[in-house]
Amino acid sequence: MSAALGHLRVLEVGSGVAAAYGAKLLADLGAQVIKIEPPRRGDATRARGPFPGNVPHAEKSGLFLYLNANKRGMTLDLARPRGREVLERLAARADLLVHDVHPSEMAGRGLDYERFAAANPTLVMTSIAPFGVSGPHASYRGPDVVTWNAGGVGTLNGEPARPDLPPLKAFGDQSGFQAGLNAAIGSLGALFARLSSGRGEHVEVSTQECLAAILELTFEFWPYCGLTASRLGAKPIQPLCFMECRDGWIFLCCVEEHQWKSLVDIMGNPEWASMDIFADRLSRGANFDALQIFLAECCCEWSVNELYEAAQRRRVPLAPVSTMGDLLASPHLRARGFFATLEHPVAGGVTLPGAPYRLAATPWTLRSPAPCLGQHTAEVLAEIGVDAGALAREGVV
Amino acid sequence: MASRAPLAGLRVADFTWVWAGPFCTLQLAHLGAEVIRVETATRPCVTRLLPPFADFEPGPNRSGYFNQYNQGKKSIALDLKRPEAIEAAKRLCAASDIVVENFAAGVMDRMGLGWEVLHGLRPDLVMIALSGYGATGPDSDKVSYGPAQVPLSGMSSVTGYRGFPPMHVGISYGDPTGGLHGAVAVLTALIHRARTGQGQYIDLSQWETSMAVLPEAIAAWTMNGTAPERDGNRDPDMAPHGVFRAAGEDRWVAIAVEDDAAWARFATAIGKPGLAADPRYATAAARKRNEDALEEVVTAWTAMYSPEEVTETLQAAGVGAFVAATNHDLADDPHLNARGFFVELPHPVVGTRKHAGVPWRMSESDCRVRRAAPCLGADTDQVLRDVCGYSEAEVARLREVQALV
Numbered sequence: 001m002s003a004a005l006g007h008l009r010v011l012e013v014g015s016g017v018a019a020a021y022g023a024k025l026l027a028d029l030g031a032q033v034i035k036i037e038p039p040r041r042g043d044a045t046r047a048r049g050p051f052p053g054n055v056p057h058a059e060k061s062g063l064f065l066y067l068n069a070n071k072r073g074m075t076l077d078l079a080r081p082r083g084r085e086v087l088e089r090l091a092a093r094a095d096l097l098v099h100d101v102h103p104s105e106m107a108g109r110g111l112d113y114e115r116f117a118a119a120n121p122t123l124v125m126t127s128i129a130p131f132g133v134s135g136p137h138a139s140y141r142g143p144d145v146v147t148w149n150a151g152g153v154g155t156l157n158g159e160p161a162r163p164d165l166p167p168l169k170a171f172g173d174q175s176g177f178q179a180g181l182n183a184a185i186g187s188l189g190a191l192f193a194r195l196s197s198g199r200g201e202h203v204e205v206s207t208q209e210c211l212a213a214i215l216e217l218t219f220e221f222w223p224y225c226g227l228t229a230s231r232l233g234a235k236p237i238q239p240l241c242f243m244e245c246r247d248g249w250i251f252l253c254c255v256e257e258h259q260w261k262s263l264v265d266i267m268g269n270p271e272w273a274s275m276d277i278f279a280d281r282l283s284r285g286a287n288f289d290a291l292q293i294f295l296a297e298c299c300c301e302w303s304v305n306e307l308y309e310a311a312q313r314r315r316v317p318l319a320p321v322s323t324m325g326d327l328l329a330s331p332h333l334r335a336r337g338f339f340a341t342l343e344h345p346v347a348g349g350v351t352l353p354g355a356p357y358r359l360a361a362t363p364w365t366l367r368s369p370a371p372c373l374g375q376h377t378a379e380v381l382a383e384i385g386v387d388a389g390a391l392a393r394e395g396v397v
Numbered sequence: 398m399a400s401r402a403p404l405a406g407l408r409v410a411d412f413t414w415v416w417a418g419p420f421c422t423l424q425l426a427h428l429g430a431e432v433i434r435v436e437t438a439t440r441p442c443v444t445r446l447l448p449p450f451a452d453f454e455p456g457p458n459r460s461g462y463f464n465q466y467n468q469g470k471k472s473i474a475l476d477l478k479r480p481e482a483i484e485a486a487k488r489l490c491a492a493s494d495i496v497v498e499n500f501a502a503g504v505m506d507r508m509g510l511g512w513e514v515l516h517g518l519r520p521d522l523v524m525i526a527l528s529g530y531g532a533t534g535p536d537s538d539k540v541s542y543g544p545a546q547v548p549l550s551g552m553s554s555v556t557g558y559r560g561f562p563p564m565h566v567g568i569s570y571g572d573p574t575g576g577l578h579g580a581v582a583v584l585t586a587l588i589h590r591a592r593t594g595q596g597q598y599i600d601l602s603q604w605e606t607s608m609a610v611l612p613e614a615i616a617a618w619t620m621n622g623t624a625p626e627r628d629g630n631r632d633p634d635m636a637p638h639g640v641f642r643a644a645g646e647d648r649w650v651a652i653a654v655e656d657d658a659a660w661a662r663f664a665t666a667i668g669k670p671g672l673a674a675d676p677r678y679a680t681a682a683a684r685k686r687n688e689d690a691l692e693e694v695v696t697a698w699t700a701m702y703s704p705e706e707v708t709e710t711l712q713a714a715g716v717g718a719f720v721a722a723t724n725h726d727l728a729d730d731p732h733l734n735a736r737g738f739f740v741e742l743p744h745p746v747v748g749t750r751k752h753a754g755v756p757w758r759m760s761e762s763d764c765r766v767r768r769a770a771p772c773l774g775a776d777t778d779q780v781l782r783d784v785c786g787y788s789e790a791e792v793a794r795l796r797e798v799q800a801l802v
Contacts, residue, residue, distance in 0.1 A: 004585045048634065049613070154721045169556075171614060202760040220750070225450075324555075
């Protein structure tokens with residue numbers, strides 16, 4: 001067994017989720033990633049948490065530890081000419097540079113593809129920006145809540161009967177994860193192309209576009225039917241809804257008629273289920289107000305697990321509304337060895353999500369914990385023949 | 398010199414359906430692979446049967462859902478219940494570099510198209526199975542639909558308005574997340590194959606890829622035994638941070654003030670520079686403490702303007718803001734249109750419609766949507782002849798025994 005990407009040298013200039021997740025995907029499959037952080041403060045996620053005991057500490061952020069395992073870390077002040085010089089020397093021997101520095105700050109940090117490529121024509125550089133690096137909104141700022149809505153996902157979620165409540169975003173920096181995934185795909189595509197062309201290139205990822213590309217069936221309602229999608233109003237098909245059981249929440253999911261019939265059977269064929277207003281998935285959608293009262297009565301008799309298992313035995317795709325505790329206790333995830341525990345010199349043992357896929361010949365691996373701030377600065381600089389001491393005295397590292 | 402697509406010359410036998418699998422192969426099509434979807438009219442892809450149908454007229458080739466996520470692909474009609482069709486599918490796999498499937502566990506094996514068989518036919522094959530629960534483990538035979546992955550993964554338990562029940566996220570988020578992770582895995586396997594000649598099998602669990610994007614919630618539990626509370630659009634550190642009512646019917650604008658400097662710019666931009674030094678709001682910690690009152694201040698201003706006006710004013714001041722865009726807003730968005738994000742290629746049945754294109758650009762490689770989504774079975778004859786090696790007479794014979802429906 002070997003690491004598929006073990007031959008690749010990757011530089012990451014990231015702060016937050018997007019570039020860090022893109023580089024993590026490659027690092028976990030073997031790539032040699034050097035993460036470059038600004039001196040002193042480091043990556044913004046170091047201040048983000050969650051932290052053990054809720055006490056902030058730059059080396060103990062759960063998000064940082066997750067995103068940056070398997071990477072080496074160095075500090076470098078790219079706002080200073082000497083820092084940009086070092087970046088250029090690193091880029092001269094790198095295969096890929098991935099960053100999420102805002103387009104308005106790229107030049108000031110020395111992130112100039114043409115310049116890098118003149119010295120190293122085989123370099124792939126991937127730039128992630130909230131609205132892309134070109135176009136009338138390229139200068140716009142966009143943390144997750146902004147890009148999630150700019151990409152059109154926000155307006156799809158809310159309480160259908162509560163127009164007073166705003167469009168609701170998903171938990172976490174999902175814009176960052178989507179952008180990171182797309183950056184990894186674009187980067188790997190360019191690296192694959194390089195195998196035959198021998199040349200690198202500049203890849204550009206727009207977070208807004210990453211989100212506008214995942215609107216399921218809703219985007220096309222405009223070009224196909226002239227209809228505007230909304231979070232309000234009755235859902236066309238039911239039940240696709242949350243229900244409270246004795247000990248927690250379950251998600252009812254009946255798309256096909258046979259699934260509904262099986263669910264009714266499991267619930268003991270109550271009389272209401274034969275009413276005409278619930279005859280098919282569209283009527284159940286139209287009459288969901290009534291349906292949900294009956295369903296709530298039934299579901300509260302069950303425990304989540306009993307109803308989930310009973311439905312699954314009949315091939316009905318119900319799912320529990322998992323709590324974090326449920327996930328960690330899942331015998332299935334344990335049998336698959338999903339969660340991974342890393343030992344960090346400062347944070348101690350931390351359990352986090354592990355391999356999202358199993359590549360039989362070149363598996364996902366956890367080789368080292370996330371770097372402490374500046375942990376590998378001297379080591380990396382020595383590799384390119386730069387004296388770390390002098391740079392440290394100037395405050396560049 | 399004309400630019401070359403990264404995956405030019407590579408072929409994908411695509412046995413996927415609904416969204417996760419087709420979204421995985423869509424990425425490969427963007428990069429130039431020849432993606433051949435194996436379909437049958439006896440059980441068409443669910444997305445062919447779902448709206449929106451062009452001009453409200455149902456039909457398997459008229460669905461915007463299917464036509465969005467199958468751009469750039471070919472379609473071959475094979476009724477895999479027929480042994481002759483299985484044989485054709487085997488030939489297709491043997492002539493392919495990549496096989497992608499998202500059937501329930503064991504289905505490909507039962508059809509005689511499992512990894513052992515296909516790997517025997519094509520030793521350097523890359524094959525990926527995208528399933529709800531993964532190929533191993535006690536729950537591997539459970540069934541999973543896209544919308545159920547959001548609650549299963551834990552995302553619903555931490556998503557919702559404060560004090561409300563767990564909520565969905567508006568799309569079957571586990572599907573694109575699973576599909577994109579699948580594309581990362583396939584591309585990695587292709588790089589490995591190009592360097593070593595070795596193919597491999599990839600087992601992807603959508604449940605696991607959905608948890609890969611929830612590290613903050615999972616770490617909060619493993620570190621402290623608590624999970625983040627559902628807190629609407631708020632953020633643990635930034636304030637104001639949310640989606641605020643703007644002028645107009647059901648019009649909203651998202652705003653995120655990232656730090657104290659941005660707060661000062663925000664205060665000036667809304668014509669209340671005094672707010673920057675107001676002790677209730679001057680620091681992030683103070684704004685978090687007084688967030689209810691803070692949001693009233695913000696809404697009192699946003700409600701006077703259209704979301705476009707709010708966006709323009711705040712972005713000019715370097716504050717993150719954007720319209721809570723609908724599908725209609727996106728289709729008309731001047732920026733997305735100027736960047737050439739949308740694709741409008743002629744389709745034989747629905748004509749020319751706007752579709753979302755590729756979210757990344759490559760400066761050298763040819764990366765784009767190459768053709769509109771295929772009609773069901775549109776490429777059957779061409780693929781059987783040119784890829785599977787059947788003669789005209791043999792194709793006619795397959796058609797006669799109803800293998801090509």
